[in-house]
Amino acid sequence: MCDGSRCDVTRNAVLEAVLLTLRYAPCMDDLRYITEPKVLKHLLEQTRELNFSMASEPLVGSLLRSLAASKPGGRLLELGTGTGISAAWILDGMSDDATLVSVDNDAAVQDVARRALGNDRRLTVVTQDGTAFLKKQTAASFDFVFADAMPGKYEGTELALSLVKPGGIFVIDDMLPQPNWPEGHAAKVPVLIDLVAKDKRFETTPISWASGVVVAVRKLE
Numbered sequence: 304m305c306d307g308s309r310c311d312v313t314r315n316a317v318l319e320a321v322l323l324t325l326r327y328a329p330c331m332d333d334l335r336y337i338t339e340p341k342v343l344k345h346l347l348e349q350t351r352e353l354n355f356s357m358a359s360e361p362l363v364g365s366l367l368r369s370l371a372a373s374k375p376g377g378r379l380l381e382l383g384t385g386t387g388i389s390a391a392w393i394l395d396g397m398s399d400d401a402t403l404v405s406v407d408n409d410a411a412v413q414d415v416a417r418r419a420l421g422n423d424r425r426l427t428v429v430t431q432d433g434t435a436f437l438k439k440q441t442a443a444s445f446d447f448v449f450a451d452a453m454p455g456k457y458e459g460t461e462l463a464l465s466l467v468k469p470g471g472i473f474v475i476d477d478m479l480p481q482p483n484w485p486e487g488h489a490a491k492v493p494v495l496i497d498l499v500a501k502d503k504r505f506e507t508t509p510i511s512w513a514s515g516v517v518v519a520v521r522k523l524e
């Protein structure tokens with residue numbers, strides 16, 4: 304039974320919340336503004352067939368594409384090709400004269416990317432352990448680094464950060480809880496965010512959105 308003034312207050316609060324949602328939600332329907340790269344449908348089918356559960360989601364893909372577009376003629380690096388979903392978004396944002404190196408140690412999943420994206424002359428697919436790859440690179444040699452594998456993220460973070468040129472961008476995702484996190488992983492996440500956010504060479508923004516993203520831009524020296 305609802306006949307007292309307390310009930311009216313509650314009802315008004317609920318109504319206000321509903322009205323606020325109706326008023327603001329449509330303009331933040333982010334996915335509505337995002338057009339997927341053409342190759343994505345095929346990649347997603349192949350990814351499902353392989354039962355590969357670690358692919359980037361469209362919101363993160365779109366952010367990666369925008370950031371890649373900010374580096375015309377740039378040298379871009381992705382650690383963790385997976386089946387090539389994030390690589391497809393990155394390539395979609397890159398200029399014709401930019402290049403992307405994508406590294407993974409799992410040849411089977413990476414083969415999906417190789418077959419679907421391998422004709423793109425801007426892309427070099429490397430099958431190698433990420434840490435071994437990082438150790439061979441020159442400091443400040445990439446304009447953009449998307450670290451989406453253990454190496455570059457939870458191992459060899461300093462190595463990966465050192466590869467970013469002044470003005471370049473370092474990105475990590477999956478900072479919010481993910482269903483595929485192994486036991487004990489959750490405790491490592493704030494340590495990683497801390498490490499990047501406290502690095503004085505970078506201007507860093509942790510974004511509690513999509514899978515949880517950190518964008519760090521290396522300042523000029």
Ligand SMILES: C[S@@+](CC[C@H](N)C(=O)[O-])C[C@H]1O[C@@H](n2cnc3c(N)ncnc32)[C@H](O)[C@@H]1O
Binds near residue numbers: 382386
């Ligand atoms: C999160 S998935 C990458 C997903 C991909 N970036 C995407 O969004 O579609 C992480 C990838 O890291 C790779 N990986 C794990 N350990 C690695 C290592 N030591 N060296 C290189 N790649 C590694 C895995 O094989 C897996 O494909």
